[in-house]
Amino acid sequence: MASNIPTRRITRQFRTTAQKDNENATARVARPMTRSKPPSNSGALAPASTATSRVTAPTLASRAKVVGKDENKVDHTAQGKRKREALGEVTKNTTKNIAVASKDSKAEKFDGVVIKTATNVRQPLRTVAGPTTRRSARGGVPVPSQIHPLEEVKEDVREPVKNAPVYVQPREAKMAVEDDRVFKKRRTSSDVPDDVKSFDEEDQHEVAQALELGVESEPEADPNGDDWDDLDADDADDPLMVSEYVVEIFQYMKQIELTTLPNPDYMSCQKELAWSMRGILIDWLVQVHARFRLLPETLFLCVNIIDRFLSARVASLAKLQLVGITCLLVAAKVEEIVAPSVSHFLHCADSSYSEAEILQAERYVLKTLDWNLNHPNPMHFLRRISKADDYDVKARTVGKYLLEVAALEWRLLATPPSLVAAAAIWLARLILGNDKWTPNLAHYSSYTESLLIPTANMMLNYILKPIRHESFFKKYAGKRYLKVSVWVREWALERWEEGAQASLAQDLPKLKALNRTERARQEAADVLHGGLEDS
Known part of the structure; x- marks a missing residue:
């Protein structure tokens, strides 16, 4: 064990001596400003490291600092340049020196480009951190900094902002020209189905001609008339449709x-509740x-x-x-x-x-309702009416959205x-452009068109209000429900103002x-x- 101790000391001294010839070998720096050791003093440090003991020996960087203070043989120009x-x-004083050095090697030229870029990036930090002057490495003489003042940068950034309000004026002018919201030009959107058509204000004369022909002169379809078709006869072979009893079932409902x-x-x-709290709960x-x-x-049964x-x-x-959670x-x-x-x-x-609280509340709710849970669900009526609409997927999806609005x-x-289901289908067809309430729809819904307008008007007024129920809106804004909450609201806002009280009874002919x-x-x-394809 004793023979190994000198060997280890000699090896460590050898490593210390080997590091003096490498300029970037010293990892421990005394100060951030002295990253590199002056090459002129590296030769004088080697004998001192061998004569001093390892415990009391100073580091290479500290000895370089002491020697630099005692001897005035340090090349300050080269040292300051490296720093x-x-x-x-x-x-500006060293710009010429860098240009001369760039002629000797390509590496100096590349370093100069990088330094120039780094200086521009560090400008905001220098401006915020301290004053705009710094001291040189030679004698502590203040040297003016090359960083631009903060005021000039602010002026350059604020100049393009002055022209921002230019986009407000055309919209206000457009809104001033619009007299009738029913004939306002619709926005185009990729999410709107093909069945929802846009229109221009230039076509108002065509609408006026259609009004002159008498849209209101058409008689309403009678639910108890004889013009309807027996659609249940096609389901005679399907036992799940119970076509033999379906009429009696819906009469009972x-x-x-x-x-x-x-x-x-x-x-x-209710002493502590309000209608807005009910909306938040649902x-x-x-x-x-x-x-x-x-x-x-x-x-729907829960509500x-x-x-x-x-x-x-x-x-x-x-x-x-x-x-709410118990129901x-x-x-x-x-x-x-x-x-x-x-x-x-x-x-x-x-x-x-x-x-235990939920189970106790469940018993209390059922006892209060006298266990009467045979509420006719509006979805049953919606499916019944959708049968007369040839099971149109878009109309039924919009109808589901309007049912939850109700x-x-x-x-x-x-x-x-x-009545809610019939009004939902009627308004959904009107939004999609199918405004005719056929005898089949009147028979299988058991309502005329005039009876559906007040209920559909309340649904439309809810859509025109600002969005209050985010979860409900996001649910029908997804692809699963064809984004109906988005483009139905767009359809409504293109014809009426947001928050306005629409009157379908007056605007329906238009x-x-x-x-x-x-x-x-x-x-x-x-x-x-089709003619172009045939030719």
């Missing part, structure tokens, strides 16, 4: 739908319903149970979420094949309540589910004339396109 090149600070309607003014009996339930991917019938329970009992604000649990047990468990609903409620809109609480003009134009374009 400035390392820190990226090149003054129309009878009991009036017995399961809530009190439309029950919020006046919007949150729409999010939970979409997360579990439950059936649409589950959501009906909530309204009927609050019509009979007074609930506090602290228990409102408990009422969704009850509706899921009725409509779903595999309903989520109580623990799943607790997770969505952020564990605000315990499992669930959020408290003003439609007193409306029967069959809308119908416009749709028929667009259909005639589209048919002419199709005939022309």
Whole structure:
């Protein structure tokens, strides 16, 4: 063990001696300003390292600093040049030296380009960090900095901002010209289906001609007339459609739908609740319903149970979420094949309540409703009416969106589910350009067109209001639902102002004339396109 100790010392001394010839070998720097060791003093440091013991020996950088103070043989020009090149600070005094050095080698020329770029990047930091002067490496004489003042940079940035309000004036001028919102030019969007046609204000004379022909002169289709077709006869071979009893089933549903309607003014009996709180609760339930991917019938039954329970009992604000999550649990047990468990609903409620509280609330809600859960779901009526519409996917998707609008809109609480479904299909067809309420649609919905306009008008006014229920809007803004919440709102805002109270009874003739003009134009374009293909 004793023989190995001198060997280790000799080896470490040899390593220390070998580092003196390498300029960038010293990793420990005494100060950030002295990154490199002066080459003129490297030879005088070698004997001192061998004579001094390892414990008390100073470092190479500290000895270089001491020798540099004692002897005045240091080349300050070369040392200062290396410091400035390392820190990226090149003054006007050394610009000529760099240009001369660039003639000798290509590396110096490349370093000069990099230094110039680095200086421009570091300008904001230098301006914020300290004064605009620095001291040179020779004698501490203040040298003016080459960094631009901050005021000049601000002026350069603010110049293009002055021309920003130029885009406001054309929009205001355009809005001033528009007299009738019904004939406003629509925006083009890639998300709008092909069935929703745009129009120009130049075509107002064509709409006027259609109005002169008498759009209102057409008689309404009678639900009890003889002009309808028996569509149930085609389903005689399908036992799931129960075509033998389907008429009696829907007649019974129309009878009991009036017995399961809530009190439309029950919020006046609630001390701590308001209609806006109900909207927030249902919007949150729409999010939970979409997360579990439950059936649409589950959501509508849940809303009906909530309204009927609050019509009979007074609930506090602290228990409102408990009422909502309990009613969704009850509706899921009725409509779903595999309903989520109580623990799943607790997770969505952020564990605000315990499992025992939900089960106790479930018993209380069912006892209050007298276990009456046979609410006719509006989805059943929607599917029935969609059969007369040849199962149009776009119209039925817009109809589902309008059904949930009716669930959020408290003003439609007193409306029967069959009327809500019929008004949703009618407004969806009007948006898509199919404004004719055929005898089949009137028969299978059991409503005339004039009876649907007030309910559809409330749905339209909800769409015209600013977006209040984000979860509901985002749900129907996805591709799964054809982004109907986006382009239906665009369709409405192109014809009426946001927040305005639309009147379909007054604007319906213009809308119908416009749709028929667009259909005639589209048919002419199709005939022309077909003739070009044949030729």
